[in-house]
Amino acid sequence: MNILGISAFYHDSAAALIRNGRLVAAVQEERFTRRKHDERFPERSIRFCLQKTGLQPGDLDAIVFYEKPLLKFERLLHTYLACAPRGFSSFRKAMQAWLGKKLFLKDDITREMARIAGMKVRRYRKTNPRILFTEHHESHAASAFFPSPFESAAVLTMDGVGEWATASIAHGSGNRLKILRELPFPHSLGLLYTAFTYYLGFRVNSGEYKVMGLAPYGEPRYADTILDRLMTLHEDGSFRLNIEYFDYLVGSTMTSRKFHDLFGGPPRMPESELTQRHMDIARSIQLVTEEIMLKMAREAHRLTGEKSLCLAGGVALNCVGNGRILKEGLFQNLWVQPAAGDAGGAVGAAYAAWHHYFDGERTVSGDDHMQGSLLGPSYGDDEIESFLKQNGIPYQKLAEEELLTAVSQALFGGSVVGWFQGAMEFGPRALGNRSILANPCLAETQSVLNLKIKFRESFRPFAPAVLEEKAPEFFDLPVASPYMLLAAPVLEKRRNGSHPHGLSGLERLHEKRSDIPAVTHLDYSARVQTVNPRQNRRFYDLLENFRDVSGYPVLVNTSFNVRGEPIVRSYEEAYQCFCKTEMDLLVLGNLLLRKERPEA
Amino acid sequence: MKRLRAFLVLWKKMGQKAGEAFSAAVLFLAYFLCVCPWAFVTRLAGKKWIDFSPLHPGSGWLEKGDDMREKTRYERLF
Numbered sequence: 001m002n003i004l005g006i007s008a009f010y011h012d013s014a015a016a017l018i019r020n021g022r023l024v025a026a027v028q029e030e031r032f033t034r035r036k037h038d039e040r041f042p043e044r045s046i047r048f049c050l051q052k053t054g055l056q057p058g059d060l061d062a063i064v065f066y067e068k069p070l071l072k073f074e075r076l077l078h079t080y081l082a083c084a085p086r087g088f089s090s091f092r093k094a095m096q097a098w099l100g101k102k103l104f105l106k107d108d109i110t111r112e113m114a115r116i117a118g119m120k121v122r123r124y125r126k127t128n129p130r131i132l133f134t135e136h137h138e139s140h141a142a143s144a145f146f147p148s149p150f151e152s153a154a155v156l157t158m159d160g161v162g163e164w165a166t167a168s169i170a171h172g173s174g175n176r177l178k179i180l181r182e183l184p185f186p187h188s189l190g191l192l193y194t195a196f197t198y199y200l201g202f203r204v205n206s207g208e209y210k211v212m213g214l215a216p217y218g219e220p221r222y223a224d225t226i227l228d229r230l231m232t233l234h235e236d237g238s239f240r241l242n243i244e245y246f247d248y249l250v251g252s253t254m255t256s257r258k259f260h261d262l263f264g265g266p267p268r269m270p271e272s273e274l275t276q277r278h279m280d281i282a283r284s285i286q287l288v289t290e291e292i293m294l295k296m297a298r299e300a301h302r303l304t305g306e307k308s309l310c311l312a313g314g315v316a317l318n319c320v321g322n323g324r325i326l327k328e329g330l331f332q333n334l335w336v337q338p339a340a341g342d343a344g345g346a347v348g349a350a351y352a353a354w355h356h357y358f359d360g361e362r363t364v365s366g367d368d369h370m371q372g373s374l375l376g377p378s379y380g381d382d383e384i385e386s387f388l389k390q391n392g393i394p395y396q397k398l399a400e401e402e403l404l405t406a407v408s409q410a411l412f413g414g415s416v417v418g419w420f421q422g423a424m425e426f427g428p429r430a431l432g433n434r435s436i437l438a439n440p441c442l443a444e445t446q447s448v449l450n451l452k453i454k455f456r457e458s459f460r461p462f463a464p465a466v467l468e469e470k471a472p473e474f475f476d477l478p479v480a481s482p483y484m485l486l487a488a489p490v491l492e493k494r495r496n497g498s499h500p501h502g503l504s505g506l507e508r509l510h511e512k513r514s515d516i517p518a519v520t521h522l523d524y525s526a527r528v529q530t531v532n533p534r535q536n537r538r539f540y541d542l543l544e545n546f547r548d549v550s551g552y553p554v555l556v557n558t559s560f561n562v563r564g565e566p567i568v569r570s571y572e573e574a575y576q577c578f579c580k581t582e583m584d585l586l587v588l589g590n591l592l593l594r595k596e597r598p599e600a
Numbered sequence: 601m602k603r604l605r606a607f608l609v610l611w612k613k614m615g616q617k618a619g620e621a622f623s624a625a626v627l628f629l630a631y632f633l634c635v636c637p638w639a640f641v642t643r644l645a646g647k648k649w650i651d652f653s654p655l656h657p658g659s660g661w662l663e664k665g666d667d668m669r670e671k672t673r674y675e676r677l678f
Contacts, residue, residue, distance in 0.1 A: 068678055070677040070678035078649040078650055079649070080639070081638065081643075082639070082643075082650040084631075084639035084640070085636045085639075088631050091627065091631050091635070092628070095627050096623060096627070105677070106677065133674060133675075133677055138668070168664075176669070177668060178665065179666065179668070180665065181661040182661065182662045182664050183661060183662070184660075184662055185650070186652070187660060234658070234660060236659050238659050238661045242654040243652045243654070249650075352674075353674060356668050356669055356674070357671055
């Protein structure tokens, strides 16, 4: 039984393939098209999924789209009817998209699949392709629960908006999932956070993690204002937004003039200076978001009585909020779908069809079913070597042990290393196969990486990858965090207590806050990735080797890309990125490339 | 030949522009002659297309409990 899941036409389109209940391939379209958050039909992702498994489009038992287009269209019409006569501009844009394409999604999918199959549409239709549709939050819930390592669990999904729902609480047990509660549009935690992302001058549906990174530099001075004026928050985690402060229903912006008056000025222009007020606003919305996430998690616990919680939806990428839920102690176990955003909807849609439509069995073992999220394209050493030879690029081919030692020593000496191995990660995080690595013990690593390698804002923090069994020696983290989706405090004993007084905001950027300063954020938190040998053997071995060299089983792990570009997929892209930046070493499989620098 | 090609490109562009203008005009009429009056009348009659009221008493959660094993729900677009 082969089931293809698709998410597309909003942002982060992706495809995922399940064979007899096992997830065998998943990839985001942006990695092929090099257009960040690409929303177009994931043709190349589908081709990859089929190619990886040796299947033809005709071999698919079902193609599952991750949301219900007519329900979404209904919500749009209701919105215009509620807001008219305002909203013509938005109506015109939306109707052109919907009447031209989105309303005829089944035909569109058929046409695209026929193209992939190399058939005429009429001939492809005769193969009776089964095209199914799940609801948006059902896809998220399925992506959170079915691949999780739990027999039963509470499931909480939170994002901008799907059809009507903006958040849901579900109960998963065996191969069944039941949605218990939904929060209806326009009251949305995702849209609330995105409104502040817009107000702070970052890109909507993209810059939310920058707000999270900026938050520790501020004070929560506006938290009460948000809670008192922008919303009514109930004890059960549900809330209602005061829509007068927002403009996302039919307007061209996220926030209204009333919102700007409340927070003391117009939205920050992108790339302009970040002031203390911006940092305070970021901290305030982060705090409010965490409070809402906590209340929702409590309600999920009350409704299900489960010990384990699964999370998905874009808001579940808020690792600080996830860390707060874990710290609360309501749930003993927490599992977050690594592609928690809309890309993961492709995985969820396929799983929902397998378990609910086809009544497929579900097995639970110690590990989750995401296989370290290493589900994308991979390349052999021979292929890479032939590329390097053809282009006259000097390299060294090393045995594994030699390679790990050379890389560890270079990292210890302060080199920044591009690390390209095996299958590409599915989801927004690089987890040790398309990563840029550096030494976390050096104070200057953060600014070097931000300004010379990633070309991004100086305040952005970096994440540590740590040997799973050594994580308790560095972080207050009671569970494993293989997908870098939990923030945890650095242990007190590792912190550096002495700080220069009188500094505030970004002036505190260069404080040495712990013995692993490059990955210790201003509030002593870190977005931890725990690494075990079952999920990524080679990355685990590298961390062990680095520990032998430096005494620290921790590395800085950031995604292999530069600002504004998706993570690299192929060795060619990795090499181009290596050339464009000030990385010192590039490792492609077992091949080591050093950057030749002109002598001073 | 060059001139013909340039003319055809221009013709296509003009056609596209005309198409866009036509669809915008149709949507304009649809919005202001259908959506707006319908919204006005129904709202006057008390219909709440979307409940905006921020001070809603009680929980904001909607209770669900659909049978997700029902196969036809996956075959529908709604």
